Amino acid sequence: MEKELYERFEIIDAHGHIFPEKIAENATVNIGNFYDIPMHGCGMSEKLIESGKKIGVKQYLVCSTATSPHQIDAINRFITKECAAHPEFFGLGTTHADSYDIEGDIQHIIDSGLHGVKLHPDFQLFNADSKEAFQIYDAMQGRLPLMIHCGDNRYDYSAPQRIANIHRNFPKLKIQAAHLGGYQQWDDAVDLLKGLENVAFDFSSSLAFLAPEKAAGIIRTYGVENCFYGSDFPMWTHEEELERTFAMGFTEDELHKLLGRNFKEFYGIV
Numbered sequence: 001m002e003k004e005l006y007e008r009f010e011i012i013d014a015h016g017h018i019f020p021e022k023i024a025e026n027a028t029v030n031i032g033n034f035y036d037i038p039m040h041g042c043g044m045s046e047k048l049i050e051s052g053k054k055i056g057v058k059q060y061l062v063c064s065t066a067t068s069p070h071q072i073d074a075i076n077r078f079i080t081k082e083c084a085a086h087p088e089f090f091g092l093g094t095t096h097a098d099s100y101d102i103e104g105d106i107q108h109i110i111d112s113g114l115h116g117v118k119l120h121p122d123f124q125l126f127n128a129d130s131k132e133a134f135q136i137y138d139a140m141q142g143r144l145p146l147m148i149h150c151g152d153n154r155y156d157y158s159a160p161q162r163i164a165n166i167h168r169n170f171p172k173l174k175i176q177a178a179h180l181g182g183y184q185q186w187d188d189a190v191d192l193l194k195g196l197e198n199v200a201f202d203f204s205s206s207l208a209f210l211a212p213e214k215a216a217g218i219i220r221t222y223g224v225e226n227c228f229y230g231s232d233f234p235m236w237t238h239e240e241e242l243e244r245t246f247a248m249g250f251t252e253d254e255l256h257k258l259l260g261r262n263f264k265e266f267y268g269i270v
């Protein structure tokens with residue numbers, strides 16, 4: 001991509017995945033199979049940065065989810081270590097609805113200087129609005145934002161109505177609802193999640209499946225100031241997701257918001 005096209009924006013990737021080197025290759029293959037989407041390279045810090053550099057990404061939200069409670073500590077330590085090594089990283093920790101010490105996990109995430117919690121109920125195999133998961137939000141509300149995978153037309157764990165239910169019970173919890181609030185369930189997501197206070201949306205892993213006008217319409221319904229760009233790397237490269245972002249026809253000022261400004265505002269980055 002021509003430098004003139006991206007260099008005037010301060011681009012933040014609101015959704016990137018990294019894995020410890022030992023498991024990066026397997027984890028990437030597993031995700032590719034889960035979504036039946038060919039992956040780009042593999043989910044390692046260096047690869048993420050290499051991809052983002054091609055469009056001058058300044059900052060990356062990085063996360064990883066624990067598929068079982070015994071992985072929580074190792075993952076949170078890994079993300080913390082990667083953030084220390086890469087100043088351009090903005091790290092989220094993780095926990096699990098079956099964790100025996102949810103309050104301890106949240107405190108540990110705060111003490112480690114991480115900025116929120118990432119959950120992926122479809123990989124973690126719990127309903128996003130179960131009473132066990134509610135203990136997580138109860139410990140987080142007013143302290144840390146939640147970034148949560150949303151939607152899949154094959155599973156029900158993170159369906160848009162469950163995300164709406166989290167908001168109903170925890171209205172002060174800041175929620176980054178990934179994939180425009182419902183991967184492959186975009187119409188339901190818009191109906192259920194539009195106009196909710198404290199809920200913002202990344203449009204990673206969405207634009208490849210939606211016509212540009214349709215995607216732009218969803219973003220306008222949620223409010224341009226409530227949406228942000230993300231790669232979902234290694235699902236997509238930064239460049240292709242940026243091309244799809246440009247294709248939606250937003251104004252220069254709107255692009256500044258979507259590509260970085262909204263993210264900073266949501267997470268309180270000065």
Ligand SMILES: [Zn+2]
Binds near residue numbers: 017
């Ligand atoms: Zn994710």
